[in-house]
Amino acid sequence: MSAASLLIAASLLAAAPKAQGPQKATPHQVEITSSKDGSAQRAVWWRPDTAAKGAEGPPVPLLVFLHSWSGSIEQGPPWIAQAKKMGWALVAPDFRGPNRRPEACASDLAVQDVLDAVEHARREARIDETRIYLVGGSGGGHMALMMAARAPHVWAGVSSWCPITDLAAWHAESSARKNNYARMMEQSCGGPPGPATEAEYRRRSPLFHLAAAKGVPIDISTGIHDGHTGSVPVSHTLRAFNALAAEERLLPEADIASLVRDRGIPEGLRSEKQDDPERAKAVLFRRVSGNARVTLFEGGHDSEPTAAVLWLSRQRKGTPADWSLGKAPGAPAAAQEVSR
16 A cells, blocks of 8 residues: 555544444444453444444445554555445454564454454444455455454455465565564564474464365465565465365475466466456466365455455355356456555
8 A cells, every 4th residue: 555545544544533322334443342351452444324223224244354464454445445335344453453562463362353343343233144254465364364264154255365374484485585574473473483482383374274264265366476576475375275175176386386486377287277357467377176266366465455355245154155257346446565
């Protein structure tokens, strides 16, 4: 998100009233009391008039947006715009802010903050329980996959873009690039990877927990150039898909290594390509297994809010994932670089 967009978002949130009394159909910054430690946690909350308590008509879907690794709730406006267009409610929890302290980074506290945000939406609006959706990119993609594993009964669909899935691996990759993310992981996990911290790195890495999420429709996407023009190699996305896929659909490690190294689709995978009119960026590779789908597109550390929401709109809790393109309102929007 640009500096100008962040300034506008911050001004909007600063001016918004706290969540006291009846909710108005405008985005609000709210405070939600943690059911785990009793602290007040920030979130952005939006609902359409049709979702008001006492309103007539069917309940509305809920979109839960998760901010990036270094970000916070100020990243919500593009997703609020999507929710407004679809007529959905939206909640964007802070879940302990940037991932630079033990309370953040997929801690038990952060996980509960996301679930408490869903409960806030249920209290304040008429929510369709079969259509509670989760989306995030980069660090938000990391947390989206973690939430899919920690609370699979909640979600009708999870859309994760360029996620970090193995923190120990990303620590090594970030250290080699000499960026700040390795230090942030150390602040969250109690030090660099090693015997004393190995369990903590694994506990906060969705890759090692995704088996619990196999019943949830999960769509994982990343740009082929991420890890070169962005900070998260495509291996994180591909290995997450492998953790969800049937054995006969697994991507070989040799192909994953080739994709990371060469920024191109290996010859043996080139037939698994799809024209997708819902995407602004060309799909270079796509594979489906059960409820999981993986997509590599022509781009870097990017997300496409319109494509994410259109896919989510076709998912219903308790029904098989629908991977058809279908007919849905809206044209593909320009891809958005995911803040880390």
